[in-house]
Amino acid sequence: MRIGIAGITGRMGRLLTEEVAAAGADVSGGTSRANPDLAALAAQSDAVIDFTNAATVKATAVAMAASGKAWILGTSGLGADDEAAVEAAAATIPVVYAANFSAGVNLVLALAERMGAALPADSYDAEIVEMHHRQKVDAPSGTAIGMGRAVAKGRGQRLEDVMESGRHGHTGARKTGAIGFAALRGGQVVGEHSLIFAAGAEHIVLTHRSFDRRTYATGAVRAALWAVGKPAGLYTMMDVLGMA
Structure with missing residues (x-):
């Protein structure tokens, strides 16, 4: 080969x-x-x-x-x-x-889709937080967007229709059903991604960290x-x- x-x-x-x-x-x-x-x-x-x-x-x-x-x-x-x-x-x-x-990330994406399908968008707010090294030139990362697409697919949505990224200033209340993104940059972090489902009574966090x-x-x-x-x-x- x-x-x-x-x-x-x-x-x-x-x-x-x-x-x-x-x-x-x-x-x-x-x-x-x-x-x-x-x-x-x-x-x-x-x-x-x-x-x-x-x-x-x-x-x-x-x-x-x-x-x-x-x-x-x-x-x-x-x-x-x-x-x-x-x-x-x-x-x-x-x-x-x-x-x-990464095999691990792809397992996380599979779980993200299932969680998106199981946790209703009107009561579980989905937020994705990622951090990478200071040299990374794009944001949100491809993996973060992949997470968002997985959640949206589970909910029968298109990510492009519900994505909120880089909130700044007087944004008003969070839109029901939105999938939010926050991108952090600094140091030499290989890659960290957390998918948060936040409801009134509980938070569920799915995290993957790459060290190499x-x-x-x-x-x-x-x-x-x-x-x-x-x-x-x-x-x-x-x-x-x-x-x-």
Whole structure:
């Protein structure tokens, strides 16, 4: 198995290199700022793992679709147009797109959906609090948004219709059924996410903490090994874990 790594010289790229070798696969190469030719990388790979930048996603989607190879996408901060490009690529190739590749986080997302379905929106206010290192450039994090989408799905809603993020000033009373987000940044926190259901008589808090980015690399390599040979389609880590 030949796995290419987009952004191979970065922090995640170095971990991915180690985890590919640990899984018994071969690193076919990688892209970097000095060598950004993703089409050439895809041509010599069975799958490409991409944890780069949202600004490159549209171009990467086109290149990966043309290559016919599996694309494992963990880049966060994607907009609606970016996600549309990912979906278009998935019509041609297998794409595993996940807010987070940690097995533990994906179990939390599954629980979040079930809790959203079980705890009525008119009596349990859902709030998501996340904290990351000071270098993170997007907020809320992709994992936090994934949590929100899971809760909204459980409630039969679209997150875009009920999301409240970055409250400031005289906002008025909290809207019933809203899903709120707060993003904290500081130090070198790898990732902390808490989903809070707050009712008048009780609070329920579901928390996941990451202490090492390697868990994301391990999951992404697992996804790459799983995706090669799969039919074209848009998959998630839930599919990889057999939980879809």
